Amino acid sequence: MSEKAWLDVAVIRCPVCGRYYVEASWYAVELGADIECGDCGTEFNSKKYVIDRLMLEFEIGKNGLAQKVEISEHIKTEAEDTE
Ligand SMILES: [Zn+2]
Numbered sequence: 001m002s003e004k005a006w007l008d009v010a011v012i013r014c015p016v017c018g019r020y021y022v023e024a025s026w027y028a029v030e031l032g033a034d035i036e037c038g039d040c041g042t043e044f045n046s047k048k049y050v051i052d053r054l055m056l057e058f059e060i061g062k063n064g065l066a067q068k069v070e071i072s073e074h075i076k077t078e079a080e081d082t083e
Helices: 025-030
Strands: 003-013 020-024 034-036 043-045 050-060 066-075
Touching: 003 025, 003 066, 020 025, 025 050
Parallel strands: none
Antiparallel strands: 003 020, 003 050, 034 043, 050 066
C-alpha cells in the first residue's frame, strides 16, 4: 500500500521570451511574488502570467520515498474566472 500527497503548482510564462516556469501556487498565485527570468533577465509578477494551475499527486512508498508523480487535476486560474 502506498500513501498519497499533493502539491498545487502554477505554470508561468515569461512575457518577454516565452520561457516556461513551474512554481508552487502558494508562492506564485497566493503571494504574487515577482520572479526574474533566468533566460532574458526580465522581472515580472508571477501571478499576472500564470497560464495553468494544477494539482500534482505524489505516490509515496512505505519507506517514505516518492515513487511516482502524476497530474491529478487542472485548477481554474483567475484569468478563466473573469471571463
Ligand atoms: Zn524571459
